[in-house]
Amino acid sequence: MVPPTASDSSVDTSSRVEALFSGPPAVEIEPIDAARGSFLARAFAFPNPVNEFAARSTAGIVVVLSCMVLALGLATGAGWGLWVIAAGFWLRVAGGPRYSPVGRLAVHVIAPRLGKARLVAGPPKRFAQGIGAFVSTAAVVLYVLGLAPAAWAALAVLIVAASLEAFAGFCLGCWIFGRLQLAGLVPASVCEACSDIALRSKDRTAR
Secondary structure (H helix, E strand, O other): OOOOOHHHHHOOHHHHHHHHHOOOOOOOOOOOOOOOOOHHHHHOOOOOOEEHHHHHHHHHHHHHHHHHHHHHHHHHOOOHHHHHHHHHHHHHHHHOOOOOHHHHHHHHHHHHHHOOOOEEOHHHHHHHHHHHHHHHHHHHHHHHOOOHHHHHHHHHHHHHHHHHHHHHOOOHHHHHHHHHHHOOOOOHHHOHHHHHHHHHHHHHHHO
8 A cells, every 4th residue: 555645634524524424415414423422413413524515405496485575565565485595494403304404305306416425514504594593583684573675685695696506606604614613613523624725825825
């Protein structure tokens, strides 16, 4: 066997993750530690790694649903759709696609038709879903308080962020997660692969 060389460190972390966790795209990727830990830990485990195609498909569905809710709200003033959007985000924060109909559709129906799974780290995706949950919940609260224009504005921000991921492959929440890791506000242990990427990126910038 040829011993590892210094050039091995230049291999992209996402490629190493994909090599370790590659599998048929039609099979849902389960949390690595799902079989261990307490019942609550298993019930609220988030997949790691995740199929980026599934994440982008989920974002695309969110864009479509949110646009429908926004159009309905502007036309009729109805805000019940905001509750649906917020509930969907909280379900995905709780357990990825396990509890979310939108997530299930993305993982089992859409993503397998887009090609071989492209695996990425799960923690940044969960963080991004958490931001979506916060913004969508804020929209609900604003609507309940009678501030409908502000609620629709918050939903529009959500549409823009989800569109960036769905159509451009840029996950705003993941980007924020990376910046927080660089600042030391997110421990490296939360996502070792992300920390490796962030540190190498910081090193290149310093040069």
